[in-house]
Amino acid sequence: MAVEKQELEKVVIKFAGDSGDGMQLTGMQFTGTSALLGNDLATFPDYPAEIRAPQGTVAGVSGFQVHIGKSQIYTPGDNADVLVAMNAAALKANLDHVVKGKTIIVDIDNFKRKDWEKAGFEADPLSDGTLDSYNVVEAPVTSLTKMALKDMGLDNKSVVRSKNMFTLGMVYWMFSRPLDHTEKFLNSKFKSKQIVADANIKALRAGYNYAETIEALASAYTILPADLEPGTYKNVMGNQATAWGFLAAAEKAGLELFLGSYPITPASEILHELALYKHFGAKAFQAEDEIAGVVSAIGASFAGDLAITTTSGPGLALKTEAIGLALITELPLVVVNVQRGGPSTGLPTKTEQSDLSQAVNGRNGASPVIVIAASTPANCFDYAFMASKLALEHMTPVILLTDGYLGNGSQPWKIKTMKELPTITPNYIPEDKKETWLPYERDAKTKARYWAKPGQAGFEHRIGGLEKDMLTGNVSYDPVNHEKMVQIRQEKVDLVANYIPELTVEGSEGGDLLVVGWGGTYGSLLSAVKQLNVIGVEIGLAHFNYINPLPKNTADIFSKYTHIIVCELNDGQFLRHLRGALPDFKYEGYNKVQGLPFTVSELTQLFTKKLGEIKK
Amino acid sequence: MAVEKQELEKVVIKFAGDSGDGMQLTGMQFTGTSALLGNDLATFPDYPAEIRAPQGTVAGVSGFQVHIGKSQIYTPGDNADVLVAMNAAALKANLDHVVKGKTIIVDIDNFKRKDWEKAGFEADPLSDGTLDSYNVVEAPVTSLTKMALKDMGLDNKSVVRSKNMFTLGMVYWMFSRPLDHTEKFLNSKFKSKQIVADANIKALRAGYNYAETIEALASAYTILPADLEPGTYKNVMGNQATAWGFLAAAEKAGLELFLGSYPITPASEILHELALYKHFGAKAFQAEDEIAGVVSAIGASFAGDLAITTTSGPGLALKTEAIGLALITELPLVVVNVQRGGPSTGLPTKTEQSDLSQAVNGRNGASPVIVIAASTPANCFDYAFMASKLALEHMTPVILLTDGYLGNGSQPWKIKTMKELPTITPNYIPEDKKETWLPYERDAKTKARYWAKPGQAGFEHRIGGLEKDMLTGNVSYDPVNHEKMVQIRQEKVDLVANYIPELTVEGSEGGDLLVVGWGGTYGSLLSAVKQLNVIGVEIGLAHFNYINPLPKNTADIFSKYTHIIVCELNDGQFLRHLRGALPDFKYEGYNKVQGLPFTVSELTQLFTKKLGEIKK
Amino acid sequence: MSEVKTVEYTAKDFSSDQEVKWCPGCGDYAILKAVQKAMPLVGRRREDVVFVSGIGCSSRFPYYMDTYGFHSIHGRAPALASGVKLANPNLSVWQITGDGDALAIGGNHFIHAIRRNMGLNILLFNNRIYGLTKGQFSPTTDLGHKTKSSPQGVIDNPFHPGELVLGAQGHFFARCVDINPSHMTGVMVEAEKHEGTSLVEILQNCIIFNDKVFSDFTSKENKSDALLYVEHGKPMIFGKENDKGLVLKGFELEVVTIGENGITEDDVLVHDAYVKNPTLHFMMVRMEYPMILGVIRNVAAEPFEKKLAKQVLEVEKKSNFKTIDDLLLSGETWEIV
Amino acid sequence: MSEVKTVEYTAKDFSSDQEVKWCPGCGDYAILKAVQKAMPLVGRRREDVVFVSGIGCSSRFPYYMDTYGFHSIHGRAPALASGVKLANPNLSVWQITGDGDALAIGGNHFIHAIRRNMGLNILLFNNRIYGLTKGQFSPTTDLGHKTKSSPQGVIDNPFHPGELVLGAQGHFFARCVDINPSHMTGVMVEAEKHEGTSLVEILQNCIIFNDKVFSDFTSKENKSDALLYVEHGKPMIFGKENDKGLVLKGFELEVVTIGENGITEDDVLVHDAYVKNPTLHFMMVRMEYPMILGVIRNVAAEPFEKKLAKQVLEVEKKSNFKTIDDLLLSGETWEIV
Ligand SMILES: Cc1ncc(C[n+]2csc(CCOP(=O)(O)OP(=O)(O)O)c2C)c(N)n1
Ligand SMILES: Cc1ncc(C[n+]2csc(CCOP(=O)(O)OP(=O)(O)O)c2C)c(N)n1
Ligand code: SF4
Ligand code: SF4
Ligand SMILES: [Mg+2]
């Protein structure tokens, strides 16, 4: 049967199955292959908090959504054009997020009565009309995989484990992707167990061939390469990009890198990644708890490393006291907080932006620190780099906020080489000041004190958490000195505004409505604003990566719009921060606290409605 | 020589000497005696962070200031009318805070060359004109004490230790105070060492007689009893009052009291005090650290006690994560934070109001808690009681902010009896709901869930830090449920506004300038506003004890003034909180971060200047 | 154990309505069953039993017990359990914890709970890995072991829970293994009987991230030769043929074979779990072959909560303040009329 | 000890310009002097020496040393010291801590520092009280002791630092007392020589809040009879007349008198600080009479930082990425033109 190849602008595919079904791997493979074909893309994995939640239940469903396109892709997509459901529970969990009329591929081997009952359906969804408005491809994936592999002499468990490759093969066919990337991957992953590699490859090809053969998939699609800036690209995950940003920063600053960390979802991958590169002078120290993580980093900073600590919300809470110590001793330190749903243990595997208040305000005493946020998986690299630069040049703790959505999400990244990265100049004692140096003497422009490291003869000095004299750094209980020190610590952070980029606007440069966002919601907000711009709606987006201090021109930009709407995945924390910092504007908030990203469609609807109200 | 007794409205006396000179005790004695005479008063101890800082140096000076009066006293006073300086360092440290023309009593035995050099004077302050504008009483206190006690057979150290009683005797004479209160005290304190008691009493009388004899003290003063509300009074320190407030609340609620705490200045006295009353069902558990302090309290709350934890800034930082747990499990818990100078270890023995942001915002996730603040040493009792009542009736953590100034300060307290205190009704399951009860079912009005305690048969249930289902309390990862839970936790705290008193204004009920304050600055702000009101200046004071939620009528009150000035001993934290909560007003801030209270005179000057600017 | 009312329960009465969510094959299942079986034997009323935990796979445990339960935050369960016990000493308080929860972030609360010796039963699920966070090394992971966070192998010397417990003044230490649930049930009953803090280390297999870590002594081939089950008052004999035993040699325990070199059963050390001097127990917990299971140390001592209760009576007797009003009105007061 | 350059220092060279602010008569003064005297003997250059501490009276120590210093936050100094050491293994890192700082809030970092065995020298000033906060009981305060926070007497069983150190896999443990500064100096030099973590417990008198707590063995009358100074390879003999000694009796060390009951010097145990098996050391640290001073345990083992350095070389050899650019450009990449 000849199939016509249809060109698509973009498509969203969701792979979903049990936690043990290998959906993350399947998704990553599809992503990798598409990236190599030059598509732009964005991904979002979505898995249960349990390691292996009960099989066959909705709680146990693990999913991976990937959005690929010819044009630029900013989000993993609201709803899927293709859903692969390995069992009934995967269908149940995702049906609400499939575009009507689009394709659902199901493994009918896992849609027996006990399966759909366990998934919480009242009746068999394949026959009761539930799927009437979708293009359903019913494939006996498990049995076909078994059949394909029956002569290989492999145990049943390993055979069944290969079924994800069968579905991947089907999807590859649908979207005209070549198999070689995945075949190479399988050969290398199962280097030591060639039979497993062979089985997986066989299943992959069987799926591909099956798709070509059956009539259900009447057409195959293709997505042409995206129109990205020229350069060399690779696909990166946010947490990985974060780790690399630090490696690059340490190298650029001529320092070794010290990470003091304690594992926590969804931040652990930064630790895992950095643990691999000891030979780049990266010491990944897994401490006994979060406090030891940050405090060991402070010690390493005192002794002269680029020192960082990584965590998520509950861990940031524990590091609070120690961040105050780094602040008063004025040592460089980067604290990465990969945000997740809170409060308390909350929703560990879900995304949220609800640690902003804690980052900005959550310490005893008057305690300003720099707070910045990454906004895409790929620019985690840039902001990790920038966080390091600011910490080292301004001698202060910097909190870098990312989130589960960024950390686990992936995106093509235009690779940066060391050469093209900006310089980092740690605030060492200038030669001409070495004679007269005092521990709390400061650079005139940045107000940063100088960094003298143990091992340097003649600069022996003592620092600590008690208030200190303006110049000598000795303990001082003097009231006026204390007030001056409180002011100078604030001033130092305020002055950072001179060293960060100005805020830019995307979309309309002025008008009735400015959308304000920060951090990981960038993709959704930009997509929504662009969609509206395309249809002629005047609306702008000011997206913040610099939270404290705010970019210098923030008020200028705000003043060009009559209405400002601050959109956040929390209870309004950036809005309150803006009210505190720039009280002369009126802000309205749009908040979602569901552990999920914004969808583009909810945003376009919201903005349209809002503009309608304004016009009235 | 006959002396005329002059009646005074109020007087401020400062006792200052080496850390070992017993100045705290001397001050407390003067306070106690004056209280018994019916004066109103306020005190402020001021001591070095070291246990015994080096003798004879300014760093080692320990002081105790007491303000007594016939009219109501709101602060320990800006400047002293009488300074007792036991040595040169004590003079050096306090000279700037003595009212010109007033009295300075010095022990000339400690003004030798080595003494004033060690104190940091360039020349002998007694002879170089430094004290020209004061009424200086030069008494050889040490030698006179030695002389008075020479025949008692006491060792020299004990003799010299009695010199503080000699000066106290002098001051008693000056202000026409009887000696019996102190004599009784000495006899009881040194019960087992009668000779020491006798020596101290002898020194006291010798000082009294000496003052009567010498010509330098030409007149004696008296301060008539204050015009206080009728009732039985006693003198209380803030930390003590806090402890008692909790004892009273537990009794009123029919519960045992559990304190989980770790010592920290200036909060430790609450632990010490509660450790005395095990027989009232008060369990004061000294934990291994702050985290164990708060977590053990959460355990005790789960098991059915009125549970509290006490700390200061760095300790609050450490308790942050656990407070989130109490919040999501919706258990009653009171966290007392006796604020001190920050950031980090900061100025442990100095006062400040810089933990407000941390209390309101310093947790991961969307995590609203009730925040309230005491404003006088005596009303620490009331707010400890109220904090308990709110926690138990609304099933939520409450943070109670006091500060070093309140905690260590003392004041006459009109004793409350159990009878006159409001009832406390913990939010137990109502009888008619017992059949159908679910762990996260709520009271319709307060939105507080019900409290079922281990030991109650039929109510076995499990709670924890993961997000939970709206009704069953079982773990729930459902997005919409999460959003609803975030909202309901906020709503529950917002609804507390219905259960707290409205904000009141002292001074002018409207006009050009409203002074806004909160917590421990009440005395200074009120004194300043009253002083200005007396001379006809229209100005009002709105002082907040309820920080989150704010009293319902706050906006009403704010709208009656054209200008609002928020005065705080921090970097503007309440101001930012107000901007976030009530963005429609313009606020100006006045901030002092010196580890010291406001002085009344700086405030009157400030307000006068501000009003001048407004009128222009 | 105070105020026991014997109610006729079965293990099923302690099973909650929540679906158990551990990985299939996880050792935690066996422990859950063993605990549910121990409960009727312990004989406390269900409403008087509280299970508390921190965070980790193991710490999900309380959800599955139909008693009162508290799944708290990472590492802090000993403090939480202490608060529960002090608030209501009549409760039977059980703390479930993992090797990370107890010995990494929770190490401080762990050692302090041990030394204070309140009436807590602590079950430490030692799988030598962080399960919930997907496979980083823990403070009990073997040297050289490669994990996600130790790609070149662990270089931290591991803790041995038994040694730490003894170093922290522990009064009760027992060891079990997930492959022997009925032995576990017996040990748990003993743990609850012991006044004061009981620490039961359970060697638990994490099939996903640290499978077979205990196979040296738990595999089918090894278990009958490598495990020594001890009981107070019984000689320490083990082995397939029951012919191996422990004897004291200077500062070491040595394995001997009965019947060889003139060794008889009488030469074998008799286990004394009750002796106050911890030296023997210290030697026992340090052994790796044989792996010693059962109650190794069980020394009676007045628990914290009882000492506290005594102080309450003492203060009651001595204090001048009989009521809160007495206190409020105490000291020097004056009247204003 | 790496890269020693011998510079001719005197104790005075290590004294900073800051005024020492402890109470007159505090035992901390003697320790400060002893450390300042040890420094020239240790032979490290002043700029290569770092003193870190937590919070407490004792923790003010770094201010008084003219070296690099860090007075950090309460309980966290072991973590801080670990960071310093890993950042620059060439530094001689000393941690000063109190019984509260080390064993109350800092207990977790303490035991983990011990087990990791980095090159740190930890001096624990044990005055069995919280000095700085004015006299609450600490985790080492005796049972029954009345303090501000235990008005009816302490009911928590105290930790014995030596036992905790051994329970946490400690390799070096020594004990000193503030009344014997020259002995302290010697022990400190040995502590620095030991690779890995050295723990020196110093019994220190707090004259204000816990005076004479050690007088049972430090008072003029008692000290010559109640203190046993041990040295590796020497018999454990003590007493005014040098006639008392320790012998092994089953699981206990016993005091015997030489010359009585046929006991001769040869019967007395010879101290072995180097033996890996900790049983003897465990017995020694538990003794209260005599109080054993000196280096009790000193077992060689490769320290953490050296194992780490080896892994660096290993990765260097194996890794495909020679530069960061290699890494950034690694994996599957594609060109857009
Ligand atoms: C404050 C905090 N830090 C870190 C985590 C992440 N975390 C959860 S469980 C865990 C370790 C689990 O190991 P273990 O206690 O051995 O339990 P297991 O899963 O192996 O049963 C970690 C690091 C957390 N939830 N909270
Ligand atoms: C986070 C925190 N909690 C509590 C304190 C208060 N604090 C300071 S030192 C100390 C205990 C000191 O005892 P120890 O370590 O024995 O030192 P010592 O003063 O006896 O030398 C306490 C509780 C603090 N500074 N920081
Ligand atoms: S990850 Fe390991 S410990 Fe956790 S549930 Fe799975 S098998 Fe059990
Ligand atoms: S309080 Fe005690 S430990 Fe602290 S300085 Fe004074 S004597 Fe020394
Ligand atoms: Mg584990």
Ligand SMILES: [Mg+2]
């Ligand atoms: Mg101490």
